Amino acid sequence: MHISVILPAKNEAEGLRRTLPSLRALLPEAEIIVVDDGSIDATASVAAELGAKVLSSPYSMGNGAAIKRGARAASGDILVFMDADGQHDPASIPRLLARLEQGYDMVVGARDWNGQAGVSRGVANVLYNWLASRMTGFHVRDLTSGFRVVRADRFREFLHLLPNGFSYPTTSTMAFFRSAYPVTYESIPVARRVGRSHIRPIRDGIRFLLIIFKIATLYSPLKLFAPAAMAFFLVGLGYYGFTYITMHRFTNMSMLLFSAAVIIFLIGLISEQITSLTYRRDA
Incomplete structure (x- = not known):
């Protein structure tokens, strides 16, 4: 089993300094890909110095676009997606991989309430999870988590559906449910991020509102x-x-x-x- 770890990164030099060494120590044989999404700091150079394969964009295309670029370039048959800002603990990866070996095609790291980025985001995610559960008939514990492991061939089937913005987790999860690819959840700890969040409340609030409609239209309009x-x-x-x-x-x-x-x-x-x-x- 060859593993590729994909980290979308925009101005995450400090987060990568904390994440990449522990990731390499945990998975010494894994392919580590950092997709630099038009950063203006030392993200690309820090990633290269720490032994990661770097894919750089001349300008910011969005988190989803970085995920798609990384998935296309990855050589592993198992893909691990995680944030580069230090919130996701690489030590959780073996547990996610173990669940994948039980016959699942996607395992999502599920955050609890303490792992949500603020009360408003937590309430929104509760709403998304409830609606997705009603639509699919499965218990969806965390629809928007970016920490997940998937089988590469399954994930690449849906690259054309993924948006370039922040809702790639929602789209990919609903696509797996719609195609009858088994999905499960594993509880994970979430640390405080390093650096500033790239979420803009008004702009991305509207986008997340549209996710509600996307949930339905992706599964069964x-x-x-x-x-x-x-x-x-x-x-x-x-x-x-x-x-x-x-x-x-x-x-x-x-x-x-x-x-x-x-x-x-x-x-x-x-x-x-x-x-x-x-x-x-x-x-």
């Missing part, structure tokens, strides 16, 4: 659109009942609500077919 269509239909039916009793007529608003219900349902049906085509191997 009809599970999102069908309840919405039913809600419009019931509101229209209730409004029609009210206007019939009070005014003895069928109003334009009732027609609008019924029409919206039909349109939303048809959009969901079409989206379901498009999603099915997306996951075809030859798509």
Whole structure:
């Protein structure tokens, strides 16, 4: 079993000084790839000095883009993804690998509440986990964790789906569930990061809000659109009942609500077919 460890890094020179030596001591035979995402500090030189293979971008393309570049360049049949900021402890990797050997295709390091980056992020992640669990029928413990091990051939099937931004963990997890590749979770400790976070609350808050819709559309769009269509239909039916009793007529608003219900349902049906085509191997 050949292992490739991929660390996306943007201005993480200090974090790499702490992470790479312990990572090399733990996995001396592993391929270690640091994807420098347009850093303006010594990230690339520090990584090279510490024996990592460095892939540098001339400008920042995003965390997901770094993950995709690293996955394409990796030679291992097992990929380990972890942050370069010192939050993820390399000592947890053997436990994740051991779970992978039990027949899983992806093992995700699950954080507890203390491992969340602030209360707002923690609440958002609880919401994502709940929605993903409802959509998939599996207990999703940490949808957005970037610490995970996967089988390389399985992961590369979905590179075309991964965004260039911060939601690659969500996309890859839902893609594995959708394709019936077994996923499990392993509890991990999370340390305080070294340096400044690259999350911007307003910009990335909107992006994380869009993740909610991506969760549904990546797995089964009809599970999102069908309840919405039913809600419009019931509101229209209730409004029609009210206007019939009070005014003895069928109003334009009732027609609008019924029409919206039909349109939303048809959009969901079409989206379901498009999603099915997306996951075809030859798509």
